[in-house]
Amino acid sequence: MNLMEELQQELAPDRVTKNETVLEQHSSDESYHTPHLPEVVVFPETAEEVSRVIKLANKYEQTVVPFGVASSLEGNVIPYESSIVVDFSLMNKVLEIRENDFLVKVQPGVTRSQLDKELKKYGMFFSVDPGADATLGGMAATNASGTTAVRYGIMRDQVRDMEVVLADGSIIHTGNLAAKSSSGYHLNGLFVGSEGTLGCFTELTLRVYGIPEYTMAARASFHSVDDAVEAVTAILQAGVPIARVELADAQSIKQMNWFSETEYQEVPTVFLEFHGNEAGLKQDVDFTREIVMDHNCQDIEFETDTAGRNRLWEARHNVAYAYIHGNPGKKQMVTDVCVPISELAGAIKDAREAVETSGLDGGIVGHVGDGNYHILLMVDVNDQTDIDKANIVNEHIVNYALARGGTCTGEHGVGIGKRKYAKKEHGASLEVMRAIKQALDPKGILNPGKVI
Template identity: 70%
Template sequence: MEITIERLVNELKDVLPEDQVVVNKTVRELHSKDESYHNSSLPDVVVFPKTLEEVRAIMKVASEHKKPVIPFGVGSSLEGHIIPYEKGITVDFSLMNKILEIREKDFLVKVQPGVTRSQLNKELKKYGLFFSVDPGADATLGGMAATNASGTTAVKYGVMRDQVRDLEVVLADGQVIHTGNLAAKSSSGYHLNGIFVGSEGTLGCFTELTLKVYGIPEHVMAARASFPTINDAVEAVINILQAGIPIARIELVDELSMKQVNHYNETSYREEPTLFLEFHGNEAGLKQDIEFTKEIVFDHKCKEVAFETETAARNKLWDARHNLAYSYVHSYPGKKLMSTDVCVPISELAGAIQHAKETLDKVGLVGGILGHVGDGNFHVLLMVDPNDKEEVEKADEINESIVLYALKRGGTCTGEHGVGIGKRKYQEEEHGAALLVMEKIKKALDPQNILNPNKIFKLTDKE
């Protein structure tokens, strides 16, 4: 007999302080959706653990009664990752937000999952250090690890998976494991960090993360370079990378999105396809990199390059880039964001973006193009009325066309947002028989399928 919600809540209150177990509808509604266009769904109860032992206790109650458990950071996901379609228990990690240790000499930090990237960087600045991964949202580090997030600096420093040394994970039955250690390298056993990072809460709940950090660069220079066409900008990116210039950031923003940038941020940048760039290094090396980059961009019909050396001006430039998705949301009240997220080999990037533009024109929806083009990842931002069936179908058609184009050329359906439910239907096309291996891992670690069920893929009976 299935447990009643009242009894479930009472059992959770037996293992947690009463004020950390919430059934208030307003709180449940806040945990029923993310920032995407996907339909919302209320959890039965929201819990706010403060310690490892409390997370273990929650998992034991959930396991005993086969109730779904959905880990929750700040709800900034874009593919329905944290929406509890099977009801159950949402575990909000916002009270587990301590920076536990900063190991300056090892360039490592140990944090709880509810720490946000801005919170961490504010503290690291005191030590002359910074954490490199910077998604558009001020996400929690636990959520960033769960989706293998990346951002504007991935071209130089890598994605979230590259930063994780160790995770403390509570499994479905309440068992606690560590996936790594503090060493810079190891050939011992399976690479568990690689399995758990990007697992979207389907294999366990992260309760502690040990992450790589970096020294703040001696000198930083930012720049904007505008081009007559997107193709000119992309070809410039490819040449910059081929030349071996150690670029720290190289972002593409199309002309429609540059209009959004100016409108939302009250800037007056040229409204043409634009590269946002950043260089890190010592003074002599930086000067050489900048001169070489200028030669390349002007060889590709660049109309203007504007450099920013002052911190305030650089921050304004990158705030404009980070706020771009929110500027679209602000400009289209009542609509929800749908973002494509393919990543392709650099050699296929120009063709993939051109295909995306042609698809937008063919289907007849307006969408901005931007992306972390230094690693082949780009987005088409579509504002969709979730209640307009025809509009949703058009957006799905655009997304599917872009995804299938990428998959046929050795790319992926998602470079950084994760699968959730929105990219689930492409998993078999992308992974083939390897999807069955993933299902076996899921069944081995979560035999009752209670951890964020039906995200990434739906379990099948295939063997």
């Protein structure tokens, strides 16, 4: 028998395919990186089936690429070698909700919105919101975060335990159900963010939270980026329990107004959200108003009803799509660097100068509460000049971030797009990472060419 026949024997013929359309669907992600067709796509339903696939991959010396919904932005799931793509869409069950422990156990193909729909029945929610309706397995693979990280933390902070299929087909667990442990190496921290290069996740136990009693959103307009960032820093220093705090520059607000039919002032703008009880929240809101007014805030408007909050956050989340629709025929390069908060204002101003110098259309948005910002650059992928300009901008802001103690990626992961910065960012510790990769995947079959 050949590989195809053995895979069909292990999984069932209808869950192993070389159909051209299916291969095409698994050849790319949301990034501008060049697509590449896999050798075959498989759809396992259990960890044991994933294990058998990986054992066959070893036998036939085929590489393996785990695949969620391809919402990644750095070529993280593109199968550049002759690969078996393992699609986890059939492993999409919420296995257990332990409401008294504030934990949920899920398969990797469960999406963020699917989980929140189930959790609402228990008065709970999952905190990590990357914007896209990504799978939880994919979010763990890239250590995703997003708008709520300033209050609740990033994906790595939510993972209590994972079931992982290793490169030899063995199945392990990386943690337990306890809230803390001092036993052994921190394997959760190792595997989260590994982008499928160390193992395939087949089950995740995640921390969840009670839905806040009261939620309020706000939009504050500022004269300058400096004023906006300084105001947010003051809010954080004051200990206000802010749940989201997002910055959009003037160009992004202009694009937002065009796409979402809003009428916001086209100036640097901070979007905020507060979670808590009604009495305490009133004090937090009043305090926040005083702080932003002390930092040259032009205007601040609060939204208390659900429709108003949803409208505000929908406009913010749709900035990327606003640029895409405003530039037909082009694709979007989304940069992703993170700097110490004290360096953020300077980084954003420097980034705006880099965009203007390039001549490309682009806006800047950021999770200002944790120093993570993005440039939404529109490029013609068929025009090498455009690609070169975008790469120059990206490299410029990465070097700026690294020179100030930052990182080349705050949440999108390394994939292939940021791999070239690994040595500069990590130095000698990169060799430790390579040693770990060699120990866990000696044949190099797991998502090769990514991360390191």
